[in-house]
Amino acid sequence: MASPHQKQTMKDRILQTADRLFYLKGIRAIGVDTISAEIGISKRTLYNHFPSKDALIAAYLEHRFVQPKPSDKPPVEQILGTFDALERRFGAKDFRGCPFVNAVAELGGEDKSVKKVAIAFKESRRLWFRDRLTELGVADPEALATQLQLLVDGSIAQDLVRDDPAMARAAKEAARVLLENAGVKISSPDGAKA
Amino acid sequence: MASPHQKQTMKDRILQTADRLFYLKGIRAIGVDTISAEIGISKRTLYNHFPSKDALIAAYLEHRFVQPKPSDKPPVEQILGTFDALERRFGAKDFRGCPFVNAVAELGGEDKSVKKVAIAFKESRRLWFRDRLTELGVADPEALATQLQLLVDGSIAQDLVRDDPAMARAAKEAARVLLENAGVKISSPDGAKA
DNA sequence: GCCAAAGTACACAGGTCTGTGTAACTAAAA
DNA sequence: TTTTAGTTACACAGACCTGTGTACTTTGGC
Numbered sequence: 292m293a294s295p296h297q298k299q300t301m302k303d304r305i306l307q308t309a310d311r312l313f314y315l316k317g318i319r320a321i322g323v324d325t326i327s328a329e330i331g332i333s334k335r336t337l338y339n340h341f342p343s344k345d346a347l348i349a350a351y352l353e354h355r356f357v358q359p360k361p362s363d364k365p366p367v368e369q370i371l372g373t374f375d376a377l378e379r380r381f382g383a384k385d386f387r388g389c390p391f392v393n394a395v396a397e398l399g400g401e402d403k404s405v406k407k408v409a410i411a412f413k414e415s416r417r418l419w420f421r422d423r424l425t426e427l428g429v430a431d432p433e434a435l436a437t438q439l440q441l442l443v444d445g446s447i448a449q450d451l452v453r454d455d456p457a458m459a460r461a462a463k464e465a466a467r468v469l470l471e472n473a474g475v476k477i478s479s480p481d482g483a484k485a
Numbered sequence: 486m487a488s489p490h491q492k493q494t495m496k497d498r499i500l501q502t503a504d505r506l507f508y509l510k511g512i513r514a515i516g517v518d519t520i521s522a523e524i525g526i527s528k529r530t531l532y533n534h535f536p537s538k539d540a541l542i543a544a545y546l547e548h549r550f551v552q553p554k555p556s557d558k559p560p561v562e563q564i565l566g567t568f569d570a571l572e573r574r575f576g577a578k579d580f581r582g583c584p585f586v587n588a589v590a591e592l593g594g595e596d597k598s599v600k601k602v603a604i605a606f607k608e609s610r611r612l613w614f615r616d617r618l619t620e621l622g623v624a625d626p627e628a629l630a631t632q633l634q635l636l637v638d639g640s641i642a643q644d645l646v647r648d649d650p651a652m653a654r655a656a657k658e659a660a661r662v663l664l665e666n667a668g669v670k671i672s673s674p675d676g677a678k679a
Numbered sequence: 680g681c682c683a684a685a686g687t688a689c690a691c692a693g694g695t696c697t698g699t700g701t702a703a704c705t706a707a708a709a
Numbered sequence: 710t711t712t713t714a715g716t717t718a719c720a721c722a723g724a725c726c727t728g729t730g731t732a733c734t735t736t737g738g739c
Contacts, residue, residue, distance in 0.1 A: 301685085317593050319513045322726060333687050334728085344727065388590060392642050396582060396590040399511050409646045438659040441652065445639025448586050452603045458635065465632040468666045469659060495715085516696055527717050528698085538697065 302340045304330055306350055313351050314390050318397055323347070348394075352408045355390045359419060366423035367475055370439065371463060377443065378459035381450045388451035389444065416440055429473040442466055496534045498524055500544055507545050508584050512591055517541070542588075546602045549584045553613060560617035561669055564633065565657060571637065572653035575644045582645035583638065610634055623667040636660055 299307075308330050312321045323344055327334045341347040362369050380386050387393070391409035398405050417440045424432035446462040449455070467477060493501075502524050506515045517538055521528045535541040556563050574580050581587070585603035592599050611634045618626035640656035643649070661671060 317591060320593065336686055338728070387594065392646060393590040395646055396587040397511060397513070399514060400581070406646065413643065413646050434655065434658065437655045441636055441639030441643060441656050441659065443639070444642040445635030445637070448638040448642050449607065449635060452586060452589055452600065452607050458631070461628065461631045462635055464628065465635065465659070465663060468663055472662045472666065530716055532698070
């Protein structure tokens with residue numbers, strides 16, 4: 292974990308493969324046999340590293356819970372850049388919505404731990420927006436952060452259904468209007484086109 | 486079908502129960518045995534009315550595809566009222582997100598017919614916004630309709646995860662800003678509170 | 680070379696699921 | 710009363726799932 296070029300452990304390989312298949316095909320749709328077969332290991336080995344499928348699911352969601360990289364750019368560029376990044380990811384053919392929202396939709400309100408991590412993730416994203424808005428000195432960073440997060444999640448849901456990266460651009464346009472309405476000056480007006 | 490007080494047919498009862506359970510617990514989580522047991526009929530009867538579970542799923546989604554009631558209210562009130570209705574539904578304990586988005590998340594890109602009806606539904610909602618925006622004479626009703634739909638889907642996704650009806654109010658606030666930015670005058674400023 | 684840890688092969692238990700087959704039953708229409 | 714359409718009870722096939730047990734083999738460190 293310290294050394295960056297350390298050889299990938301078996302546990303890493305299992306988690307990485309589970310991540311890809313769970314995300315792409317759905318958690319319920321993928322059995323442990325499929326995962327172990329994909330790696331070319333025995334099912335026994337998988338169960339030697341993860342005590343149950345539930346544990347693997349939990350590890351999958353933790354693995355997806357990554358913080359955005361710190362950036363030196365001005366806050367307003369960071370905020371709007373979020374939607375450019377979204378648009379890029381929408382274009383990728385292996386994009387299939389938000390793993391946390393999907394997991395909640397798939398596993399339902401039954402599994403409380405899944406919902407818990409999903410809430411934590413969404414809130415961490417909202418706080419990321421809020422911190423940058425605070426830096427910009429807007430009047431109500433909490434409320435505006437929530438609204439920006441709505442645009443993010445809305446565009447993700449729309450793209451999941453429509454496969455249309457333009458949803459990210461539409462969200463960006465709306466975000467720009469909300470920001471300007473809050474008194475934020477936007478320097479580079481690369482308007483309709485990304 | 487013509488007579489409104491016609492006795493509910495067996496097919497109706499099956500569809501109604503399937504609808505409730507599929508939506509609340511998830512499509513993959515509910516088996517045909519569970520549905521027939523809930524109604525108190527044999528599994529055979531269910532299969533006499535629907536040739537397969539897939540057919541039942543398709544009927545479920547068609548059944549969910551309802552158009553909003555026509556309204557006499559001014560367009561701007563209809564648009565903002567959408568978010569009030571959302572807030573009310575978020576408060577209900579049997580609300581569990583958008584059935585179409587959930588179905589796509591659950592069944593994946595595999596099932597093309599599911600995705601097809603989901604796209605049709607989302608587009609029909611967007612067009613509903615667009616028609617009212619056109620009536621209001623805004624400059625670009627297409628783009629604004631897409632943005633409003635983003636707010637709707639975003640608040641639904643957020644509420645699915647957080648169980649927080651305030652998401653609908655946040656979306657309404659953002660919608661108000663977008664509308665005013667497009668030159669729409671909003672008469673009753675029942676601001677932060679619903 | 681020796682040993683311990685890790686992985687493999689493979690069967691299997693016990694559960695769930697979709698979908699079918701069949702014979703008996705019920706109720707209403709003719 | 711007889712026919713007929715719908716329903717029931719129930720077993721079952723065949724598939725897939727999670728998880729375990731066990732004996733064998735590989736592999737890296739000493």
